[in-house]
Amino acid sequence: AFFSTHTEQVNIRILNSSGVQLRSYTRNVTTGPNNWDFDVSNLLPGLYSFIVQSPNQLASAIFIKQ
Numbered sequence: 001a002f003f004s005t006h007t008e009q010v011n012i013r014i015l016n017s018s019g020v021q022l023r024s025y026t027r028n029v030t031t032g033p034n035n036w037d038f039d040v041s042n043l044l045p046g047l048y049s050f051i052v053q054s055p056n057q058l059a060s061a062i063f064i065k066q
Contacts, residue, residue: 002036004029006056014038015049022048029054040065 004010007030014023022043027036040048043065052059 002029002034002052002059004031004034004057006054007031008054008056010052010054010057012036013049013051013053014040014043015051017047017049019049 002010008028010027010029012023012025012027013021015021023038025036025038027034045065048063048065050061050063
C-alpha cells in the first residue's frame, strides 16, 4: 500500500541487501491510497528494499523474503 500526495507517475524499485536493483516498475498513482501486487516468488530468501519515487514523493520500506 502506498499513500500518494499527488496524482502522478511513480517509479518503483526492488533492491537486494547489497543495493543492487533487481526489479523496476512504473505505475500511475492517484491522490490517496494505492495498492499493488508484485510477484516476488523467484527472489531468493533475504532482505530487500522497496522504493517508490517520483519528482514529488519518496517512500521506502524493507521486507524479508523467506
